[in-house]
Amino acid sequence: MNIIENISGKTVAVTGADGFIGSHLSELLVQSGARVRALVYYNSWNELGWLGDAQQSLVDQMELVNGDIRDTELIRKFVKGCDYVFHLSSLIAIPYSYEAPRSYIDTNVMGAINVLQACRDSDSLTRLVHVSTSEVYGTAQQVPISESHPLVGQSPYSASKIAADKMAESFYLSFGLPVVTARPFNTFGPRQTARAVIPTIASQLAAGASKLTLGALHPTRDFNYATDTAAGMLALGLCPAAAGKVVNIGSGEEWSIGETAKILCELSGREVEIQTDDNRIRPENSEVFRLLADNCLIHELTGWKSRVSFRDGLSNTLEWIQRNKHLFNPERYSK
Numbered sequence: 075m076n077i078i079e080n081i082s083g084k085t086v087a088v089t090g091a092d093g094f095i096g097s098h099l100s101e102l103l104v105q106s107g108a109r110v111r112a113l114v115y116y117n118s119w120n121e122l123g124w125l126g127d128a129q130q131s132l133v134d135q136m137e138l139v140n141g142d143i144r145d146t147e148l149i150r151k152f153v154k155g156c157d158y159v160f161h162l163s164s165l166i167a168i169p170y171s172y173e174a175p176r177s178y179i180d181t182n183v184m185g186a187i188n189v190l191q192a193c194r195d196s197d198s199l200t201r202l203v204h205v206s207t208s209e210v211y212g213t214a215q216q217v218p219i220s221e222s223h224p225l226v227g228q229s230p231y232s233a234s235k236i237a238a239d240k241m242a243e244s245f246y247l248s249f250g251l252p253v254v255t256a257r258p259f260n261t262f263g264p265r266q267t268a269r270a271v272i273p274t275i276a277s278q279l280a281a282g283a284s285k286l287t288l289g290a291l292h293p294t295r296d297f298n299y300a301t302d303t304a305a306g307m308l309a310l311g312l313c314p315a316a317a318g319k320v321v322n323i324g325s326g327e328e329w330s331i332g333e334t335a336k337i338l339c340e341l342s343g344r345e346v347e348i349q350t351d352d353n354r355i356r357p358e359n360s361e362v363f364r365l366l367a368d369n370c371l372i373h374e375l376t377g378w379k380s381r382v383s384f385r386d387g388l389s390n391t392l393e394w395i396q397r398n399k400h401l402f403n404p405e406r407y408s409k
């Protein structure tokens with residue numbers, strides 16, 4: 075394990091702070107003593123996204139900046155004077171990437187270049203954590219998936235994240251930018267919307283559905299609880315030896331969608347039939363059948379490990395969705 079820096083008193087910029095993982099990360103950073111500058115995707119009704127669900131006393135300590143990751147000058151100003159930058163803003167839904175691939179290039183690739191260039195021009199930066207995704211591996215060709223696994227553009231989303239990751243690599247190799255690429259596997263927990271499978275199942279159960287309507291049941295995923303993913307990102311940000319590396323963040327456990335649905339049914343005390351909806355099945359060559367992380371590198375570098383068990387994480391998520399039923403419309407398929 076390597077020397078870990080201290081974030082207390084440091085100025086830290088988080089893009090995508092208004093999102094699912096970004097809101098958990100921003101809370102963790104404030105709790106760790108950082109001065110957090112949070113990018114909130116501009117909207118004219120002044121909504122804070124998931125920061126609206128975060129602990130108010132922590133949000134009150136953040137500097138909230140409205141903006142768009144595609145705006146070069148705004149991002150340059152946003153990053154200026156920061157010691158650490160965590161870049162999470164992205165379009166992340168795979169089904170929507172089939173319909174709007176160009177938007178994914180604009181946001182995920184051009185947005186990443188804006189952050190990289192702003193960090194390169196900064197004279198205060200200690201480290202940039204660029205956030206990737208396990209989707210860049212495509213279906214596992216060998217398991218567990220280590221960081222040297224081939225990259226496969228199995229969806230426009232995956233292809234856009236590969237491009238952004240390669241730009242980050244090039245800024246490290248060409249300019250010595252201290253950037254680490256954090257590659258989380260599937261993350262779940264409170265504040266995730268129903269475009270992801272666990273909230274899809276949990277929100278149908280919370281609404282009292284007599285049948286669960288889902289896509290493919292046999293694909294497997296390495297699910298990691300949101301606070302664990304956030305802690306992995308922070309650990310990588312604070313580890314000097316991680317600079318220039320790509321590092322997986324995953325639990326190292328594999329669960330099929332069918333098994334996940336069964337546990338959620340058990341936890342909710344309900345027995346329901348599962349029916350497959352063809353609209354939710356991905357095109358055959360685009361479906362990722364298996365994802366399981368090799369998490370040795372992050373453990374070796376930082377000592378990080380998942381803390382929340384899959385079952386406990388599902389139970390917390392179900393409870394949060396039950397409390398926030400009004401935010402979900404299980405009748406409608408979210409892309």
Ligand SMILES: NC(=O)c1ccc[n+]([C@@H]2O[C@H](COP(=O)([O-])OP(=O)(O)OC[C@H]3O[C@@H](n4cnc5c(N)ncnc54)[C@H](O)[C@@H]3O)[C@@H](O)[C@H]2O)c1
Binds near residue numbers: 090116143206
């Ligand atoms: N959720 C997962 O399972 C998972 C797994 C691996 C990697 N990731 C990565 O983690 C990061 C966060 O994902 P998430 O699950 O929290 O998704 P999310 O959709 O909740 O968060 C994405 C954030 O990006 C912001 N954003 C989108 N377009 C923007 C723009 N033009 N300008 C400014 N902000 C913009 C959104 O407002 C949102 O806050 C992403 O980079 C994603 O690729 C997520």
